Amino acid sequence: MFREVNDPVLYLKKKRNEYYSIFKKYCDGATSAAIFGEIICQKLKRPIEQSLYKQTARDLADEIRSNCPSLNGNRSNLEKHILKSLAEEGKFYAFNDYIQYPKDHFKSFITDEVNQYIRDQFIISVQPKMNKNIEDLQKKILTAAHESTEDVEVKSGDVDLWLKFFTQMLSDVLIFSVKDLSGVKHDNVFFKLLEDVIITELPFIMSDISREFSTDTFNVKLDANNRPDEILIGHLCQCCWVQCPFCRAICTNTIEDHDEDYSVPFHRVNGINGIKYKGTTNLSVEICKTQVSSNMTYFYPDSTDRRVFWRVYRSAGERFEKWSITPDLAELPYWKWFVCRFQKDLEKHYKKTFQNRGKIPDEWRQITRQEAVESLDKYI
Ligand SMILES: [Zn+2]
Ligand SMILES: [Zn+2]
Structure with missing residues (x-):
């Protein structure tokens, strides 16, 4: 034991x-x-x-x-940089892309930068x-x-x-x-x-x-939604993209579907959008803000003979009624320079010419590229 x-x-x-x-x-x-x-x-x-x-x-x-x-700023700042780089590149097709499809152009610019x-x-x-x-x-x-x-x-x-x-x-x-x-x-x-x-x-x-x-x-x-460029596109492109029915300038409101009128500080030369003088093949050298101040001039809002005085442009229809275009708006030498620099391209693109009533004023031709680009600093 x-x-x-x-x-x-x-x-x-x-x-x-x-x-x-x-x-x-x-x-x-x-x-x-x-x-x-x-x-x-x-x-x-x-x-x-x-x-x-x-x-x-x-x-x-x-x-x-x-x-x-x-x-590093808002969309207007971005637009200023886009316009500067377009002027430096000097490619008409790139300008045309920006004018016709601004949102896509902004997006691909952001992606390129990133x-x-x-x-x-x-x-x-x-x-x-x-x-x-x-x-x-x-x-x-x-x-x-x-x-x-x-x-x-x-x-x-x-x-x-x-x-x-x-x-x-x-x-x-x-x-x-x-x-x-x-x-x-x-x-x-x-x-x-x-x-x-x-x-x-x-x-x-x-x-x-x-x-x-x-x-x-x-x-x-990277997942499609988590790409840095997509994040920045989300920040910078969620805003109004409505374009002026005359010159295609983009409304600068930072809210999509806003209640207030559409507006933009600088309108462009109408010929850039292919607008011509009725009954001619001459592209327009008018700028929206000067037109609305005139008492006698009118435009044709559609392909019919219906004409509307510029001073009451809002009555022309849905596309026009929400736009606020006032004569006191500033002017941007940039677009005058653009018309001179790309006159041939615009004429070829629209199969029309800057002649007769649409003759480009001589003083526009004095604007240098540098002056045009510098004028963009008014943007912000
Ligand atoms: Zn306009
Ligand atoms: Zn807007």
């Missing part, structure tokens, strides 16, 4: 089965934790990547919005942002894993509870839910080990993501 109680060999033999079962359970638990941790990290890769690209795109959009002169910025600043600015976001996110995930483990241990919860805590803590940064792990078998997971596995595995996932990060893939990997 004494031996049975006090002989360590005998004692251990007796405990053998009990210890074996604990050891076995530990091994299983460790394996489960390792496998489970690995699965979690793998399943997190895609949501992590999405979150990182989204955050980096947002940070970048903010930075571009404050650093890029064409994009792409240029990304190309120029990739190493200086984009890459560091991505690295910082990777670091932040990794910290958040590790904290979530740690706190979930503590919570579950306090509450003696199971792995489902652990996952619930974990996904809830990350819900504002990752699109990832318990459902993403449904079907994965996870009995007897040792939480402390699970946390260790995540601590070890996560940096590999992060470095995979950062290795794939480059100038070429950045745009490809």
Whole structure:
């Protein structure tokens, strides 16, 4: 009896089965934790990547919005930059695109500016942002894993509870839910080990993501809605795009579908929009604001013979009634310069000429490109 109680060999033999079962359970638990941790990290890769690209795109959009002169103001400022760059390029088809499809033209200008910025600043600015976001996110995930483990241990919860805590803590940064792990078998997971596995595995996932990060893939990997150019287009292009029925100048109201009248500080030479003098093939050199001040002149709002006096232009129909065009509006030498510079192109485009009544005044021809561009600074 004494031996049975006090002989360590005998004692251990007796405990053998009990210890074996604990050891076995530990091994299983460790394996489960390792496998489970690995699965979690793998399943997190895609949501992590999405979150990182989204955050980096947002940070970048903010930075571009404050650093890029064409994009750091309102739409009028942007329009000024567009007109300057059109004048510098000197391509008629680009002007025509801007005149006919302003919204699309603005959008592609923004996209070009943003792409240029990304190309120029990739190493200086984009890459560091991505690295910082990777670091932040990794910290958040590790904290979530740690706190979930503590919570579950306090509450003696199971792995489902652990996952619930974990996904809830990350819900504002990752699109990832318990459902993403449904079907994965996870009995007897040792939480402390699970946390260790995540601590070890996560940096590999992060470095995979950062290795794939480059100038070429950045745009490809971004979701359509989270591209920095789309974010900026959202900021700058959600406004009124109604164009003057005479000269196609764009209403400058910053609200889409506004109640007030449409208005724009500068109207353009009407011939730019292909408007001609009735019964001739001569393009018009009139500017809306001078026309509305005249008592005698009239226009033909449609293809019929119906004529309307300019001073009561609003009565011409739906397209005209909401426009506020007043004689006190300023004039922009830019459009006079444009008509002179692209006279041939406009004539060819509309198959009409600037002749007779539509003769371009001589003083317009004195305006230099530089003066035209400088006049745009009146814009804001
Ligand atoms: Zn106009
Ligand atoms: Zn408007």
